[in-house]
Amino acid sequence: MITLDNHRLKEEMMKLANGNYIRPPARYSWWMRQGRYWRYMMRELSSLFIGIFCFILVWGLFRLAQGEAAFNHWTNELWYQSAGLCWLIFLFATYHSYTWFMVTPKAMPIKLNGKRVAAYIIIGAHFLLWLFASLVVWYAFIYGGNT
Numbered sequence: 001m002i003t004l005d006n007h008r009l010k011e012e013m014m015k016l017a018n019g020n021y022i023r024p025p026a027r028y029s030w031w032m033r034q035g036r037y038w039r040y041m042m043r044e045l046s047s048l049f050i051g052i053f054c055f056i057l058v059w060g061l062f063r064l065a066q067g068e069a070a071f072n073h074w075t076n077e078l079w080y081q082s083a084g085l086c087w088l089i090f091l092f093a094t095y096h097s098y099t100w101f102m103v104t105p106k107a108m109p110i111k112l113n114g115k116r117v118a119a120y121i122i123i124g125a126h127f128l129l130w131l132f133a134s135l136v137v138w139y140a141f142i143y144g145g146n147t
Contacts, residue, residue: 039099042095043095043096043099045092046092046093046095046096046099047096049088049089049092049093049096050089050092050093050096052085052089053089053093056078056089059074060074060075060078097130101123101126101127101130102123104122104123104126105117105119105122105123108122110122
């Protein structure tokens with residue numbers, strides 16, 4: 001069996017005499033070679049943090065169902081002991097949302113009067129809706145229904 005080092009392998013050496021090609025073995029660091037691969041892997045990693053956030057929310061609902069004291073204990077634990085994790089989740093959620101909004105025109109092309117809507121309009125509309133939803137949540141959090 002022939003093994004070839006990925007770094008020493010040149011394009012001419014990959015072709016055998018019979019015309020077949022030798023594919024170098026895949027490395028675990030393939031995604032670090034190009035910026036777009038790295039961004040893709042960070043978006044995939046952000047999904048893990050979105051899942052952790054969902055678990056935290058479900059755990060909070062479980063603690064709320066146990067009563068006010070249990071819920072208050074959960075919020076204090078989350079606020080004082082897991083604040084760093086919450087900020088990390090927030091950063092990954094923001095990156096995840098940003099990357100998906102940038103892909104939206106390709107995933108959801110919109111046509112009006114037979115013409116495609118420009119990508120920047122679709123992306124801008126999503127960002128404006130995101131800002132509006134964030135402001136509504138912020139207002140509800142700050143004022144808590146007391147106007």
